[in-house]
Amino acid sequence: MAGRTTTAERGAGGPRRPGRGAVPPPAARRPAPGRPDDRRRRRLLLVLALAPALVLGGCALWVLYGSSWLRVESVTVTGTRVLTERQVRGVAAVPVGDPLVSVDPEAVERRLLDGLPRIDSVEVVRSWPHGIEVRVVERRPVVVMAEKRGYAEVDGEGVRFGTVAERPGGVPLLVVDLADSPSRHRFGAERMRREAVRVASALPDGVRRDTRTIRVRSYDSITLELTGGRTVVWGSAEKSAAKAESLTLLMKAADGAERFDVSVPGAPAASGS
Structure with missing residues (x-):
C-alpha cells in the first residue's frame, strides 16, 4: 500500500519558507545605505565648489559698498539755461561720499521734477567710477x-x-x-x-x-x-x-x-x- 504523498513529492507550486542560508529574490533586496564617509565626501566637494563663488561675491560687495574706490566724488549738471548748477545740485541732494551703487537715479529725478517746476525732463545716470551726471531739459516759455x-x-x-x-x-x-x-x-x-x-x-x-x-x-x-x-x-x-x-x-x-x-x-x- 503506497504511503502518503507529500507536497514536495507532488511538485506543488505553493510558497516555501526559505531556510536560514537562503538568498532572498532580487525584488526583495534593498540598497545598502551610503556610508558616513561617502556623505562627508560629497558635502566637502560641494563646499569646495561653492567657495570660489562665495569669495568672489563677498569681494564684489566689499568693493561696491565697503571700499573707497567706487564712491560719489562729483555731480555734473548739463542743459541748464536759467537754472544754475548750484540750484540743481541742491535739490538733487546726491550724497557725495556714499557708494556710487547706492544712489537711486529715479529718486533723484523725482526730487528734481517736484522741486524745480522749470525742469521739463531730467535724466540721472551713474558715471563710473566716481560721478553722477544730471542732464536737464528746461521748459521754454511760449x-x-x-x-x-x-x-x-x-x-x-x-x-x-x-x-x-x-x-x-x-x-x-x-x-x-x-x-x-x-x-x-x-x-x-x-x-x-x-x-x-x-x-x-x-x-x-x-x-x-x-x-x-x-x-x-x-x-x-x-x-x-x-x-x-x-x-x-x-x-x-x-x-x-x-x-x-x-x-x-x-x-x-x-x-x-x-x-x-x-x-x-x-x-x-x-x-x-
Whole structure:
C-alpha cells in the first residue's frame, strides 16, 4: 500500500519558507545605505565648489559698498539755461561720499521734477567710477503774463513754471481780458489761457518774434498785436495750423498791410497800408 504523498513529492507550486542560508529574490533586496564617509565626501566637494563663488561675491560687495574706490566724488549738471548748477545740485541732494551703487537715479529725478517746476525732463545716470551726471531739459516759455514781481512764464502745455524780472525777448505777452464776456463764465480764465497758448504755439517763427501781445477777449476773439502797429484777427484757437499757414501766405501777398484776418483760414483778408 503506497504511503502518503507529500507536497514536495507532488511538485506543488505553493510558497516555501526559505531556510536560514537562503538568498532572498532580487525584488526583495534593498540598497545598502551610503556610508558616513561617502556623505562627508560629497558635502566637502560641494563646499569646495561653492567657495570660489562665495569669495568672489563677498569681494564684489566689499568693493561696491565697503571700499573707497567706487564712491560719489562729483555731480555734473548739463542743459541748464536759467537754472544754475548750484540750484540743481541742491535739490538733487546726491550724497557725495556714499557708494556710487547706492544712489537711486529715479529718486533723484523725482526730487528734481517736484522741486524745480522749470525742469521739463531730467535724466540721472551713474558715471563710473566716481560721478553722477544730471542732464536737464528746461521748459521754454511760449507766452508770458505780467505779474507784480515780473513776468510769469507759460510753456506750450499751459504750465506756469517760473517768474522772471524782465520780459524775455521774442516771447509774446498774454493778456486775458474777458470783462463781461460769456466766455468768462463758460470757460474760465484758465481755459482761455490754454487756448491762447495753442495759438502762440502754432505761430510761424517770424510772426512769433514780431508778436508783442496776444489779447483774448472771448473764446472766438483772439487778436495778435504785432510790431509796426499791425494786427491779426485770429478768432478762436481752432484750426490754428491752417490759420498760421494762411497768415504766412497773406503777409507775403499783402506786404505793407496793417490788418490781417485769418479767422476763416479758407478766406483770409488784409486791409490798410
